[in-house]
Amino acid sequence: MTPADLSRTVLRAVRRAVDEGVLTGPVPDSVQVGRPGPGGSGDYATSVALRLAGPARRSPHDVAQILRTEILRAGPGLSRVDVTGPGFLNFTLAPGSRAGLVRAVTDAGIRYGHGDALAGTTVVLAPADEPRAAVWAETVVRLLRAQGADARTGEDATERLTVRPVPAHLAGDLFARLGPDAARWGLLRPAAHDRPATGDDLLVQHGSNLLFTVRYAHARTRALLRNAADLGIPSGDGDPRDLGARPLLDTIGDHPGVLAAAARHRAPDRVARHLERTAEAFLHFQETCRPLPAGDEKPSAAHRSRLALAEAAGTVLAGGLTLLGVDAPEHL
Numbered sequence: 001m002t003p004a005d006l007s008r009t010v011l012r013a014v015r016r017a018v019d020e021g022v023l024t025g026p027v028p029d030s031v032q033v034g035r036p037g038p039g040g041s042g043d044y045a046t047s048v049a050l051r052l053a054g055p056a057r058r059s060p061h062d063v064a065q066i067l068r069t070e071i072l073r074a075g076p077g078l079s080r081v082d083v084t085g086p087g088f089l090n091f092t093l094a095p096g097s098r099a100g101l102v103r104a105v106t107d108a109g110i111r112y113g114h115g116d117a118l119a120g121t122t123v124v125l126a127p128a129d130e131p132r133a134a135v136w137a138e139t140v141v142r143l144l145r146a147q148g149a150d151a152r153t154g155e156d157a158t159e160r161l162t163v164r165p166v167p168a169h170l171a172g173d174l175f176a177r178l179g180p181d182a183a184r185w186g187l188l189r190p191a192a193h194d195r196p197a198t199g200d201d202l203l204v205q206h207g208s209n210l211l212f213t214v215r216y217a218h219a220r221t222r223a224l225l226r227n228a229a230d231l232g233i234p235s236g237d238g239d240p241r242d243l244g245a246r247p248l249l250d251t252i253g254d255h256p257g258v259l260a261a262a263a264r265h266r267a268p269d270r271v272a273r274h275l276e277r278t279a280e281a282f283l284h285f286q287e288t289c290r291p292l293p294a295g296d297e298k299p300s301a302a303h304r305s306r307l308a309l310a311e312a313a314g315t316v317l318a319g320g321l322t323l324l325g326v327d328a329p330e331h332l
Helices: 003-019 048-056 060-073 097-111 131-146 174-188 210-230 243-264 268-288 301-324
Strands: 044-046 078-084 088-093 122-125 150-153
Touching: 003 044, 003 048, 003 060, 003 097, 003 243, 048 060, 048 088, 060 078, 060 088, 097 243, 097 301, 122 131, 131 150, 131 174, 131 243, 131 268, 131 301, 174 210, 174 268, 174 301, 210 268, 210 301, 243 268, 243 301, 268 301
Parallel strands: 122 150
Antiparallel strands: 044 088, 078 088
16 A cells, blocks of 8 residues: 555545544545654654544544544554544555555656646646746756646746745856756755755765765665676565564655645655665665575575565655756766
């Protein structure tokens, strides 16, 4: 079960509770599912009961208990649903359900995380001549379209983006000096109000350069798959149960929510930061949970599951870089 699956499960539970008269009030268009906060438990959580409590004229805790019953009635892939704090619903995935997350990434490819969260929305951004504003607008349009919006730039603009520009004395040769990938990353990675990155450190092939780290991590996932193919080891779709896999699974599960939030807030920097977290989680994973057997070790189901997770990580990195307009290299 992916976070998107869980969001739909909770939304269906809300709709059933309203249809059956157990709850009163409007059914929300969507339900946000994320990591549990302080005092929470399990894999994911939602605060939807707090939103529904007022219209339902019930306490958030009571609403959460009602939804808990509905979710457990028709919530495959969950082993526990708990209510914590004033009314947060906390979800613990059933054993094996994380394999579904890996399969979802594999099935969707680099479009994993694309959706219809903004379907029916029309956005026309004002065209821009300043380099950073132009790159920002182009990327925001791509993010909006990935969430189902009808988005473009045009003179009939409905929105104007505001970003901190590139200093005039650096703007002229920026793309020629850094190349398109490093230049775009330097313009998109800092938040809109922050100074853009324009230094030659964006070209350094070292872990201190986070663009290099992200692209290196993607290239490593591809190298692992090539090496596995040479050894005759296919990737599998089993549940990667290694303790060290959890942070990487979490970042992969977060990807759709990050893309939706980046589109809503017109903030491509959120995607760049998420790719950094995914890359760091993958590089730690490959060291602690080796996807390929070492020495005389025989390939096992665990290796196949780890390879599948590595492939999913590479897919997320490639998809995110593509939305930013940055190349995801097979070799680095």
